[in-house]
Amino acid sequence: MNNEVQANKQQVQAERAILLDSILARAAEQLGDLHDPVMQHYYRRFPEALAMFEEQGLGHRQKLEAEMIASVLYCIMTWIERPVEVAIVLGTTVPHHGVALHIPIACFAGFTDVVVEEIAATIPEGAHAEAALLAEIRDSLQRETADAASHYQLS
16 A cells, blocks of 8 residues: 555656646746846835845846746756755755845745746636646745744844
């Protein structure tokens, strides 16, 4: 019975990975480079973040923006198959941004939200399984972010 349960779990995980690949492929096809839509959306929501990116980017703001987008995409793409790895990444990244760089947790978490929202906007109406999977991943990433922040009493 244990082997059957494990096989079923692996099958579900594989199906979820295929669904996520489909979501991301469509987003790439429709949006192309995520940089401009993500950053425009992010700076509308967090106008104060522009100054933070300018300061932390040390003259290379767009490079830092691209690295942040890539990091969020990595977490999204990795979550289904290796959630512990993503939890470790966020467990070190969140305190670094909050303690060393003085980035408010709302700005950090908001960046993840914006990337997910831009991807989610490409999901067709009625594709409930896709929308639910992406929302679940976003919620998981936000939960890990909040957990990491709570260990350092970041706000």
